[in-house]
Amino acid sequence: MWAMGQTGRVVYKYMNSLKPNDNIRTLSRKEQVTIFRLRTQHAPLNYHLNRINPQHPPMCPLCNDQFETTEHLLLHCPNLDDLRQDLLPPTPDITNILYSTTDQLKNTSKFYHMAMGRRANAHRLLDLRRRRRI
16 A cells, blocks of 8 residues: 555655654654654645745745755755754765664754754844834
């Protein structure tokens, strides 16, 4: 069923069968939710939020890239290079970030939450700038 279904295609690319020993099972509930949302690309990032509500702009608030996607956040946003260097593997890719050891999954979760904190600060600054122009 998993191999023939139309859902879960993003995850299937990296995990083409159910893995009873998936390291996600060893994480805290909060970390599990974070990794699952990143794996399925259902994290509350602007690209996903734009798909739900087209009025929501899809761009990255940290660097103004056209799309704030899971891949952009984890691998490409230049304003997260320091966190990436501290918490992700030396040559990060989706497999070694989201389908790896327990320690790496914990670091990925920590990276995500720290990045979301920076993102929230960037949103606050944008809101302040907009209010001052009005």
